[in-house]
Amino acid sequence: MIDEELVQLLTPEGERVAHPEYESTLSGDEIFGLYRDMAIIRRLCNESTSLQRQGQLALWAPIQGQEACQIGPGRALDPMDFTFPTYREHGIAWCRGVEPKEMLRIFRAVSNGGWDPYKYRHSVPAIVLGNQTLNAVGYAMGIQRDGAEEAAMTFFGDGASSQGDVLESFVWAASFNAPVVFLCQNNQWGISTPMSVQSKIPLYHRAHGFGFPGIRVDGNDVLAMYEVTKRALDNARVGGGPTLIEAYTYRLGAHTTSDDPTRYRVDAEVEVWRHRDPIERVKSLLVHEYKMKQSKFDEVAEEAEKLALQLREDVLAMDRPDPITMFDDVYAEFHPLIEEGRQEMVDLGVTGGAH
Amino acid sequence: MSQEVFLLPDVGEGLIEAEIVTWKVAVGDTVILNQPLVDVETAKATVELPSPYAGVIVTLHGNPGDMMEVHKPLITFEVGGSGSAPAPAAVVAEEPKVSNSTEGREAVLVGYGVANEEGVATRKNRRSTSPTATATPVAAAPHSSGPVRTTPPVRLLAKQNGLDIASVPGTGRDGVITRADVERALQGGGAAVAAAPRKASVPKTGPMQPTRFVGNDLAPWATGPKEERIPAKGVLKAMAEAMVLSKSTIPHAGVWLKVDATKTMELIAGLKQQPTLEGIRISPLTVIALAVTDAARHFPGINSHWDDATKEAVIKRSMALGIAADTSKGLIVPNIKEADQLDLVGMAQELNLLVDKVRAGTTSLAEMSGTSFTITNVGPFGVDAAMAIIPPGSGAILAVGQVAKAPWVVNDEVVVRQVVELCLSFDHRLIDGALASKVLAHIGNFLTDPAAAIIAG
Ligand SMILES: Cc1ncc(C[n+]2csc(CCOP(=O)(O)OP(=O)(O)O)c2C)c(N)n1
Ligand SMILES: [Mg+2]
Numbered sequence: 001m002i003d004e005e006l007v008q009l010l011t012p013e014g015e016r017v018a019h020p021e022y023e024s025t026l027s028g029d030e031i032f033g034l035y036r037d038m039a040i041i042r043r044l045c046n047e048s049t050s051l052q053r054q055g056q057l058a059l060w061a062p063i064q065g066q067e068a069c070q071i072g073p074g075r076a077l078d079p080m081d082f083t084f085p086t087y088r089e090h091g092i093a094w095c096r097g098v099e100p101k102e103m104l105r106i107f108r109a110v111s112n113g114g115w116d117p118y119k120y121r122h123s124v125p126a127i128v129l130g131n132q133t134l135n136a137v138g139y140a141m142g143i144q145r146d147g148a149e150e151a152a153m154t155f156f157g158d159g160a161s162s163q164g165d166v167l168e169s170f171v172w173a174a175s176f177n178a179p180v181v182f183l184c185q186n187n188q189w190g191i192s193t194p195m196s197v198q199s200k201i202p203l204y205h206r207a208h209g210f211g212f213p214g215i216r217v218d219g220n221d222v223l224a225m226y227e228v229t230k231r232a233l234d235n236a237r238v239g240g241g242p243t244l245i246e247a248y249t250y251r252l253g254a255h256t257t258s259d260d261p262t263r264y265r266v267d268a269e270v271e272v273w274r275h276r277d278p279i280e281r282v283k284s285l286l287v288h289e290y291k292m293k294q295s296k297f298d299e300v301a302e303e304a305e306k307l308a309l310q311l312r313e314d315v316l317a318m319d320r321p322d323p324i325t326m327f328d329d330v331y332a333e334f335h336p337l338i339e340e341g342r343q344e345m346v347d348l349g350v351t352g353g354a355h
Numbered sequence: 356m357s358q359e360v361f362l363l364p365d366v367g368e369g370l371i372e373a374e375i376v377t378w379k380v381a382v383g384d385t386v387i388l389n390q391p392l393v394d395v396e397t398a399k400a401t402v403e404l405p406s407p408y409a410g411v412i413v414t415l416h417g418n419p420g421d422m423m424e425v426h427k428p429l430i431t432f433e434v435g436g437s438g439s440a441p442a443p444a445a446v447v448a449e450e451p452k453v454s455n456s457t458e459g460r461e462a463v464l465v466g467y468g469v470a471n472e473e474g475v476a477t478r479k480n481r482r483s484t485s486p487t488a489t490a491t492p493v494a495a496a497p498h499s500s501g502p503v504r505t506t507p508p509v510r511l512l513a514k515q516n517g518l519d520i521a522s523v524p525g526t527g528r529d530g531v532i533t534r535a536d537v538e539r540a541l542q543g544g545g546a547a548v549a550a551a552p553r554k555a556s557v558p559k560t561g562p563m564q565p566t567r568f569v570g571n572d573l574a575p576w577a578t579g580p581k582e583e584r585i586p587a588k589g590v591l592k593a594m595a596e597a598m599v600l601s602k603s604t605i606p607h608a609g610v611w612l613k614v615d616a617t618k619t620m621e622l623i624a625g626l627k628q629q630p631t632l633e634g635i636r637i638s639p640l641t642v643i644a645l646a647v648t649d650a651a652r653h654f655p656g657i658n659s660h661w662d663d664a665t666k667e668a669v670i671k672r673s674m675a676l677g678i679a680a681d682t683s684k685g686l687i688v689p690n691i692k693e694a695d696q697l698d699l700v701g702m703a704q705e706l707n708l709l710v711d712k713v714r715a716g717t718t719s720l721a722e723m724s725g726t727s728f729t730i731t732n733v734g735p736f737g738v739d740a741a742m743a744i745i746p747p748g749s750g751a752i753l754a755v756g757q758v759a760k761a762p763w764v765v766n767d768e769v770v771v772r773q774v775v776e777l778c779l780s781f782d783h784r785l786i787d788g789a790l791a792s793k794v795l796a797h798i799g800n801f802l803t804d805p806a807a808a809i810i811a812g
Contacts, residue, residue: 050389254400
C-alpha cells in the first residue's frame with residue numbers, strides 16, 4: 001500500500017523517524033559510504049561549476065541539494081540494471097561507475113555522450129526532456145522478453161513530467177507491467193517554471209491514474225531514498241511492474257550555469273531548503289549515533305579535493321576532436337539526412353580538428 | 356615564473372560581452388585556485404568568476420562598469436611553474452554563487468503597476484462589483500492578480516457592447532466569465548443570484564507560495580506557527596524607526612481630491628503611439644510626478660521640511676522626488692534628484708531608470724537619501740486611496756489610488772470617466788490647510804487637462 005505522505009526515515013536534524021512500511025537496513029559503514037558519495041559528488045559538481053566559469057566547459061548543470069535523490073537510488077541499483085538519465089544525474093553516473101572526466105565531456109562539447117553506455121549500463125544523458133523514459137520502458141520490455149531478473153530505471157524532473165513522452169511511457173509501462181522504476185526528482189522548479197503549474201495534484205498521484213503505484217519520498221533523505229528505490233526495483237525484477245517514485249527535493253543552485261535563479265525565486269525559499277541539506281543530516285546521524293570522528297569526514301573532504309583536482313587536470317588535457325566527427329555516432333548505420341548535414345558542414349569548412 | 360592571461364569566458368552559452376561589476380582582487384594580490392576574482396554581469400546573470408590559476412595578479416584589464424568582450428583579456432597572472440597547474444591549496448567553492456545583486460522577484464514600484472493595453476492601471480482585476488459577489492469577497496482573491504479568464508467570443512461580445520470585460524464578475528468554473536455574465540452585466544444586472552462557488556486556483560497540496568512581509572517570506576496560514584516573531588532587521592527596522600519618528604514628531608493632516616484623469620490616460624495612450632518615444636515607458640505616475648513638480652514651482656512651500664533643532668521651516672527650490680517602491684526586501688523610497696528640471700520625456704526616462712535599478716536591486720544609498728517630496732502609488736494594489744505617513748526629512752507625501760472607471764458628472768449628466776483619488780498628507784507645523792489644498796487642487800487641474808498644463812508651464 002502506498003502511504004499518503006512522504007516517506008522519511010531521517011529528519012533534517014539527522015534524527016531517525018519510524019515509518020510504518022519502511023525501515024533503514026543499512027549499517028553505519030554503509031551509511032558512511034552514502035555520505036562519502038554525496039560529499040564527493042558535491043565537490044566535483046562545484047569544481048565543474050568553477051571550470052565553466054573559467055571558460056573550460058560550455059555549460060554545467062549543478063546537482064546541489066539533490067545528492068540524496070541520486071546517491072540513494074544509485075546505491076540501491078544492481079550492476080545488471082540499466083539506467084536512463086537526463087542531464088543532472090551526476091550522482092547516478094558516479095554510482096554506476098562513470099568516471100568524472102567522462103561526465104564532463106559532453107559539457108565541454110567534445111563528445112555527444114561521454115561514455116560507453118553498455119560498459120556502465122547507464123545510457124548517455126537525454127537532453128530532450130522525457131525521451132529517456134520511453135527508452136527505459138522499451139528496454140524494460142526487452143528485459144521481460146529475455147526473461148531476465150533485471151530492472152530499468154529512469155530519471156526525470158517535475159518539468160519533464162508534463163512531457164507527452166513521460167506520460168506515454170507510463171501507459172506502456174503499465175500496460176505491459178514492465179520492470180521499470182520511474183524516479184521523478186521534483187526539485188520544485190523546471191528552470192523558472194514553478195511546480196505549481198506542472199501539476200494540480202502531487203506528482204506521485206499520477207501513477208495511480210495509469211494503474212501502478214506511486215510514492216513520495218523525502219528526496220533529501222538518503223536512507224529513505226535508498227530503501228524505497230530498493231523495494232521498487234526488487235518488485236520490478238520479480239514481475240511486480242512499474243513504480244513511480246517522486247523524490248520531493250529542491251535544486252539549491254542554478255538550473256545551469258546559464259541561469260540566474262534570483263530572477264524568479266526568493267532567497268527565503270532557498271534558505272528553507274538549505275536547512276534540509278541532504279548531506280548535513282547524514283553527517284549528524286553518523287556523529288551522534290555512530291560516534292563518527294571528525295577525522296573520518298576530513299578524510300572524505302581530502303579525497304574529494306584530490307578527485308576535484310584530478311578532474312580539473314583531466315578536463316584541461318582533453319583532446320578537441322575534429323568537429324565534423326559529431327555526425328559519426330548519431331546513428332549506427334548510414335543515414336541520408338545526417339550525411340546531408342555532414343556534407344553541408346564540410347562545405348562550410350567545419351573540419352580540421354583542434355583550433 | 357610565467358604570465359598567463361585569463362580571457363573573459365562565455366559563461367552563458369553564446370554571450371558576446373559582460374560588464375565588470377566588482378573586482379574582488381587587486382593588482383599585486385596573491386590568489387589561489389578558484390578564489391573569487393570578480394563579479395561580472397551578462398545579459399543572463401550576474402556571476403562570480405573563480406580564479407583559474409594560483410598566482411599573483413599583474414593586470415586587471417578593465418574597471419567596474421566597463422563592458423568587456425568575451426574571449427578578450429580580463430586578468431593577467433604571474434604564475435609559478437607551468438601555466439594552469441593547479442595550486443595545492445584550492446578554495447573549495449562550497450556553493451558557487453550565481454548572483455546576489457538582483458532582486459528575488461520583479462519589484463513592483465508603488466506607482467508602476469503593470470500597464471495593460473489601454474494604459475489604464477488596474478480595475479481590470481476587480482471582480483467583486485456586484486452586491487452578491489461581496490458576500491464572498493475572499494473567493495475572488497485568488498484571481499485578483501491573474502489575467503481575465505474568459506473565451507474569445509465572450510470577449511468580443513463585451514467589446515462590441517463597449518463593456519470592460521474585466522469589470523464583469525465571472526461565475527463560471529474557477530471564475531471564468533461566461534456569456535451569461537456579460538449579458539447580465541449589459542442589462543445592468545449584478546452577478547448571478549446563485550453564483551457557483553469559486554474554487555481557489557491554488558491547490559491545497561504542493562509547494563506553497565510564500566507571502567511577503569517586509570522582505571520576509573511568511574509561511575501559509577495553515578502551516579505556519581501560531582505566533583511568529585520577526586526581529587527588526589534591514590527594511591523592517593528602517594521602516595519601523597522612520598515611521599515612529601515621523602508619526603511621533605510630525606502633526607499629520609491630510610486633504611483629499613477625486614480627479615477625472617481621462618485626459619491624462621488619453622495623453623499616455625497617444626504618447627505610446629509615438630514612434631520617437633518607443634521603448635520609453637510612460638504611465639500615469641509619469642504625469643503625476645510632473646504635476647507634482649509643477650505644483651512645487653507654483654507653491655514652493657510644499658517642497659519643504661521642519662528643522663526642529665533650529666525651529667525653522669526649510670524651503671527647497673530643488674525637488675528630490677521620492678517614489679515609494681515595493682521590493683522583495685520590503686518598502687524602499689529611491690528619489691529622482693532635481694526632478695523639477697525634467698520634462699515629460701525626461702521624467703519618464705528617470706522613472707524607467709529608477710524602476711530598472713529597483714528591479715535589479717542596485718539602488719544605492721545616495722539614491723534613497725535627501726528626499727524632499729514623496730509619491731506613493733497604491734493604485735496597482737487595487738485600492739482607491741491611502742493616508743500616507745510623511746517620511747522624516749520632508750514635509751508632505753502624495754498618495755495616489757487606482758485609476759478606474761467611475762460615474763462622473765459632466766454638464767449635469769452622469770458619464771463614465773477614468774477617476775483617480777489623491778490624498779496629500781502634510782506636516783501641519785509648517786504647511787497649513789490652505790496651502791495643501793491649493794497644491795492638491797493644482798495637481799488635480801494638471802491631471803484633468805495635462806496638455807494644457809504642460810503648455811502653460
Ligand atoms: C522537449 C524539451 N523541451 C524543452 C527543453 C528545455 N529545457 C531544458 S531543461 C528544462 C527544464 C526541466 O525541468 P525539470 O524537468 O524539472 O528538471 P530539472 O532541470 O529541474 O532537473 C527545459 C524546459 C528540453 N530540453 N527538451
Ligand atoms: Mg525540476
